[in-house]
Amino acid sequence: xxxxxxxxxxxxxxxxxxxxxxxxxxxxDLHLIVSKRKGGCAxxxxxxxxxxQTPPGQRPxxxxxxxxxxxxxxxxxxVPTRAPEPAIEEGLTPITAPTLGVFYQSPKPESPPFVQEGxxxxxxxxxxxxxxxxxxxxxxAGVKGRVAKICADNGAxxxxxxxxxxxxxxxx
Amino acid sequence: xxxxxxxxxxxxGEIANRxxxxxxxxxxxxxxxxxxxDRDSLPAQLADRAVCxxxxxxxxxxxxxxxxxxxxxxxxxxxxxxxxxxLAEQPQLATACQQNxxxxxxxxxxxxxxxxxxxxxxxxxxxxxxxTIPGSQKVSDPQQATELSQEIGFPLLLKAAAxxxxxxxxxxxxxxxxxxxxxxxxxxxxxxxxDGTLFLERYIPNARHIEVQILGDQQGxxxxxxxxxxxxxxxxxxxxxxxxxxxxxxxxxxxxxxAAVTITESIAYEGAGTVEFVLDQDRGEFYFLEMxxxxxxxxxxxxxxxxxxxxxxxxxIASGEPLSLSQDQVRLTGHAVECRITAESAHNDFQxxxxxxxxxxxxxxxxxxxxxxxxxxxxxxxxxxxxxxKLITWxxxxxxxxxxxxxALDEFQVSGxxxxxxxxxxxxxxxxxxxxxxxxxxxxxxxKAQKEQPE
Numbered sequence: 001x002x003x004x005x006x007x008x009x010x011x012x013x014x015x016x017x018x019x020x021x022x023x024x025x026x027x028x029d030l031h032l033i034v035s036k037r038k039g040g041c042a043x044x045x046x047x048x049x050x051x052x053q054t055p056p057g058q059r060p061x062x063x064x065x066x067x068x069x070x071x072x073x074x075x076x077x078x079v080p081t082r083a084p085e086p087a088i089e090e091g092l093t094p095i096t097a098p099t100l101g102v103f104y105q106s107p108k109p110e111s112p113p114f115v116q117e118g119x120x121x122x123x124x125x126x127x128x129x130x131x132x133x134x135x136x137x138x139x140x141a142g143v144k145g146r147v148a149k150i151c152a153d154n155g156a157x158x159x160x161x162x163x164x165x166x167x168x169x170x171x172x
Numbered sequence: 173x174x175x176x177x178x179x180x181x182x183x184x185g186e187i188a189n190r191x192x193x194x195x196x197x198x199x200x201x202x203x204x205x206x207x208x209x210d211r212d213s214l215p216a217q218l219a220d221r222a223v224c225x226x227x228x229x230x231x232x233x234x235x236x237x238x239x240x241x242x243x244x245x246x247x248x249x250x251x252x253x254x255x256x257x258x259l260a261e262q263p264q265l266a267t268a269c270q271q272n273x274x275x276x277x278x279x280x281x282x283x284x285x286x287x288x289x290x291x292x293x294x295x296x297x298x299x300x301x302x303x304t305i306p307g308s309q310k311v312s313d314p315q316q317a318t319e320l321s322q323e324i325g326f327p328l329l330l331k332a333a334a335x336x337x338x339x340x341x342x343x344x345x346x347x348x349x350x351x352x353x354x355x356x357x358x359x360x361x362x363x364x365x366x367d368g369t370l371f372l373e374r375y376i377p378n379a380r381h382i383e384v385q386i387l388g389d390q391q392g393x394x395x396x397x398x399x400x401x402x403x404x405x406x407x408x409x410x411x412x413x414x415x416x417x418x419x420x421x422x423x424x425x426x427x428x429x430x431a432a433v434t435i436t437e438s439i440a441y442e443g444a445g446t447v448e449f450v451l452d453q454d455r456g457e458f459y460f461l462e463m464x465x466x467x468x469x470x471x472x473x474x475x476x477x478x479x480x481x482x483x484x485x486x487x488x489i490a491s492g493e494p495l496s497l498s499q500d501q502v503r504l505t506g507h508a509v510e511c512r513i514t515a516e517s518a519h520n521d522f523q524x525x526x527x528x529x530x531x532x533x534x535x536x537x538x539x540x541x542x543x544x545x546x547x548x549x550x551x552x553x554x555x556x557x558x559x560x561x562k563l564i565t566w567x568x569x570x571x572x573x574x575x576x577x578x579x580a581l582d583e584f585q586v587s588g589x590x591x592x593x594x595x596x597x598x599x600x601x602x603x604x605x606x607x608x609x610x611x612x613x614x615x616x617x618x619x620k621a622q623k624e625q626p627e
Contacts (some may be wrong), residue, residue, distance in 0.1 A: 009554060009555065012526065012554040035527075099226065099239060100223065100224065100225045100226065100239045100242060100243055100246075101239070101242055102242065102246065131242075132238045132239055132242050133238040133241055133242055133268075135238065156246075157223075157242065157243070157245075157246025157247065159223050159224040159225070160208065160224045160225055160226045160227070160233075160239075161208065161224055162224075
């Protein structure tokens with residue numbers, strides 16, 4: 001068995017999301033150590049057990065206090081990505097943009113919109129189009145339910161991952 | 173400024189910060205295209221606006237031309253700055269920009285195409301009567317390759333026409349190896365670059381990598397800002413760069429820089445670029461290697477000795493303004509050295525070490541420059557290259573610049589991820605480096621010796 005780049009990335013993602021602190025994988029002549037502990041992935045060595053332990057699920061640096069004096073000045077400006085999104089009410093399912101592109105509610109400017117607030121949608125219904133350079137991506141609802149809110153403006157650019165619709169799921 | 177008031181930056185990391193700074197100084201608004209992994213990065217905070225263009229994988233974000241163009245149009249940007257790497261030298265991005273009325277900050281797509289093909293570039297330089305490394309046109313079959321190799325001599329290099337950044341280069345030590353390596357390399361190169369074309373080239377054992385910074389504007393003015401020496405390399409990747417070169421005499425400097433200007437003028441080059449040469453120290457001859465049609469990682473050493481802001485010049489040129497200075501006004505003062513600090517484990521075969529930086533304290537002091545996107549608490553993502561920072565020092569002479577680099581490296585405090593800082597500190601202590609008596613193979617030899625003789 002050998003690992004390719006994608007496998008390694010998968011392992012990183014898994015580790016990042018997991019509560020494990022270290023992964024030690026030996027296969028054939030490959031020895032991979034992935035560690036979230038202090039000191040990073042330094043030389044392979046047996047765990048000493050004397051290191052300060054970080055509570056599971058908490059990355060060490062996130063627990064760091066305020067910046068020390070003498071450090072590079074902190075940037076005070078908030079992250080200027082798109083406007084803050086409304087908190088998603090409990091029980092509503094978001095439909096987000098799978099790509100950056102231009103959001104269209106209808107197939108043609110003169111056509112009625114695919115969906116309006118209050119409409120019922122099936123999983124495979126198209127709810128909008130996102131255009132990336134003349135490539136028209138039909139976005140499916142992916143969930144059965146009622147359209148509670150349309151969160152993007154027709155004709156506006158939406159970012160990757162931006163909230164487009166909130167759906168109130170209907171159980172069968 | 174001019175006809176550019178908002179720039180979309182299609183890059184990440186330290187170069188994104190560098191471009192943002194240049195734009196801000198010129199009063200240009202910045203839009204930074206970020207992947208999901210870089211949403212909270214320092215450049216995302218510094219830019220006037222950040223737009224998320226896709227997932228962490230660069231193939232779906234930083235390399236996605238359609239999405240970048242849509243983001244530029246959607247945010248009203250009049251120009252795209254590609255930085256280095258990613259799409260910086262892809263003619264397709266320049267073409268797409270042109271088709272959508274966006275200014276690509278760099279040369280024309282035709283120039284990108286011509287210079288991107290190493291064989292075509294060399295032929296063009298030969299046609300100008302300038303020296304190129306003794307070598308072949310493309311090789312097609314083992315028979316022809318064997319004949320060509322006898323003219324060039326062994327050892328020689330087998331190189332990919334579409335290669336770059338040290339990829340697609342194989343050393344052939346003797347004639348018997350050639351047919352086998354030809355087959356294997358062609359297949360590898362085909363898979364990596366989509367073009368299996370190979371050529372042969374003389375292998376120069378005692379070589380220095382010398383490159384000349386040039387600027388060309390839309391009015392046809394071309395100037396050079398002297399040379400950089402990037403001979404300290406590992407696996408064809410630059411590790412330490414400096415300007416000026418300790419291996420270049422005044423006469424040689426004049427000849428190399430003039431050759432670079434001649435090449436640049438001949439293609440009506442627009443923007444900042446670098447003409448790379450190999451200096452054969454045994455023969456005292458230099459040969460054209462290739463032209464890089466973008467801002468280089470190591471551009472700060474030139475900025476430190478010339479006082480010229482190269483990224484601002486790129487923006488000025490793209491907006492149609494003439495160069496801010498003529499060749500007569502270029503004054504190169506003192507000496508500058510740059511070390512590339514990466515998240516890699518030097519004693520573990522330079523394995524990349526992504527992870528969260530716990531402590532990040534840059535060295536203080538005059539004449540010390542740090543180009544970086546890192547800070548205490550920053551998570552170095554595993555998706556991109558491992559460059560954390562470029563540490564640059566300036567001195568009135570080479571000794572002073574290196575001495576300041578030594579101090580600055582020793583003062584640089586980073587914990588949480590392993591970095592190459594201790595390794596770099598050892599390298600610049602070496603007598604051969606201090607005396608300027610190195611070549612492009614020196615660092616590999618030093619590493620090999622270290623491995624065989626652990627302290």
